[in-house]
Amino acid sequence: MGFWTLFQVASMPTVQVIIVSLVGALMATQRFNLLSTVTRGSLNKIVFVAFTPSLVFACLAETVTFQDMISWWFMPVNIAITFLCGGILGWIAVKMVKPQPHIEGLVIAMCSTGNLGNILLLIIPAICTQKGSPFGEHDACKVSGLSYSSFSMALGCFFIWTYAYQLIRNSAVKLNAMKAAEDLLKKPNKDLDSNEKSQLLHNDGQSSSIKVDPENPTLVYQQLASKEEKRFSKSRLIETLNKLLEELLAPPTIGAIVGFIFGAVPWLKKLLIGDDAPLRVIQDSITLLGDGTLPCITLILGGNLIQGLRNASIGPLTITAIIIVRYLFLPAIGVGVIKAAGALGLLPPDPLFSFVLLLQFTVPPAMNISTMTQLFDVGQEECSVLTMWTYIIGAFALTGWSTVFMAILT
Template sequence: MALLQLFITASIPVLKVLLITALGSYLALERVNILGEETRKNLNTVVFYVFSPALVGTNVAQTITYDGMIKLWFMPVNILITFIVGSVLGWILIQLARPPPHLRGLILGCCAAGNLGNLLLIIIPAVCKEKGSPFGVPDVCHTYGMAYASLSMAIGAIYLWSYVYNIVRISSKRSTQDSPQSLKEPSESNQIEPQSKSKNCLVRMFQILNLKTIFAPSTIGAIVGFAIGVIPQIRKLMIGDGAPLRVIHGTTNLLGDGAIPALTLIIGGNLLKGLRGSGIQKSIVVGIIIVRYVFLPLTGILIIKGALKFGLVHSDPLYLFVLLIQYTLPPAMNIGTITQLFGAGENECSVILLWTYVFATVSLTLWSAFFMWFGARQV
């Protein structure tokens, strides 16, 4: 496949994302006020609790089987590696840039957590439908691509809410550690008996784990989808033209179709905040862009080449493309939601998201074209 054709094939889905994002930004303008801040919050709530779980659950249920899970075991490991490598690079960036303490969790989160759900759910189907795609028949490509993207979204949500949520929470509390109330706590706790101390430790452990955020609606949707897909008896009841309960799957699938356009419009509206700017150091923004679009993709190529050499992954071009693209995505949009929850670095996060998503249009196109070529060579 010619390099120019690969570039065109890779650029189309990115341009689609950019156009819908631009529409979202336009609708969020004050003079238009169709997608204002309150509207975005309400729409985001519907997407979070209804559209996204439906999308993830239906795609996982339809395409993931027990045998398929055995073949895809490397994807959770691969996503974990992206978080680890991104965190290490983020820590190096913090040592170089010396940001305020309350922004350190934000920087680590932006370097570690990519948009493993929303963008893949948009990019993969668009790439499959393009002429000259190296991934075979469009319908088959779409089916398996959505399974890979849905699994990526589910795993990414677990890592995001269990890791990034807590590092932002910890960094946001650093400014209050020296408050009078916090200074009293050690002396008071010294008077508590050992058995009461044990109870407090258990309570604090569960607060740190915060199971409610780990099991976000999309994660629950993925778990339900896994159960339906992996257990043959349930699968026969719900999946297929002759399934007795196929209306449930069809209704859920209809709800899930609203997730992608709604999510992309919300992204555009949220990025508008970044245009107003903040006092964040330019070196931090530039550093995050370099981490996510230079060092992480290069690391990903080495890791996937090693995995292929040792037989850890099968040489399916589409599967390899998804594994590689996971290293190239801009920061997860839910990081903005997390900063809003704790009131730590909300404006700075908007600026980071704005510029990383602007540069993503170029980076994703270039890396996607290269990854298509790379995957096709492994067959």
């Protein structure tokens, strides 16, 4: 497969995302006003509750079996490595570029959380059907590729809706603390003794107090965050368990769990999957719902982009840092990981499986991050700008690294 052919295959999914995002941006302009803030929020909740769980369930139930889950055991390990390395590199990037506190979690999420489903579902079958594909017969390659991609999507769903979800929620907490600090500085308590630079604010008769220094708002924010940390320290274990349960019960995660069950249990699978399945209409309906996931997320992303280009507080250094982490450091780490795993005999003999594992280190950030920022009302504009740039660069990065990966595997 020539370089330019591979370029067309690898860049097509990201070009599609950019085109649909531009449609969403046009719909959000004042001229059309079809994607207002309220409309985007409502549509985002529908994606979260109905579309994403349906997509994950439909892909898993149809293409993944119990034997596949056992033989592909290294894939969850590989995804965990991508999140671990991306999270560490993202943390380093945050310390170096020092973005605003409420988008630190967004930066780390962008560095660690790749698009482990939609992009692979588009790229892998396209590569399989290209003339001269190094992964064997077209039809067999496409079936295997869809299975690998669906399994990757489901596993990624678990990681995204636990790890990245927590990062974005923490960002929302920081943003709320910052707003509380600003309100504290603007409206000091007049009933308390004060001087020119500080006041003591008593919270509901409690003995704890916060020093309000108009010249140092960061100190106020730190005190509020510290106070909030102490307030929850006594019940940290219980709260952590409650949060974990809440995240595991998120609709996309439930969709993945149920999809695993139906894919692994043959008699359940026969109820839904196949031309003679008695409940095939249910699977068809779920698939129809799932097909709306990517277009809706991308339209919301484009709608956020209009406001983000005007109001986003994101600097070029932050954008550059994320691009370097996602498209330089992580793919290089991936090559080392997969080469080592192959040498130790941890991977199936199918080179397409290794290719999918390598792409998991190289894909652009997950679009579900946009859904999370919308849910928690934090960093939507910044997320749109970051997604735009990472997907534009991703069209070229995926092409170059795909060429390298195929050369390594063949």
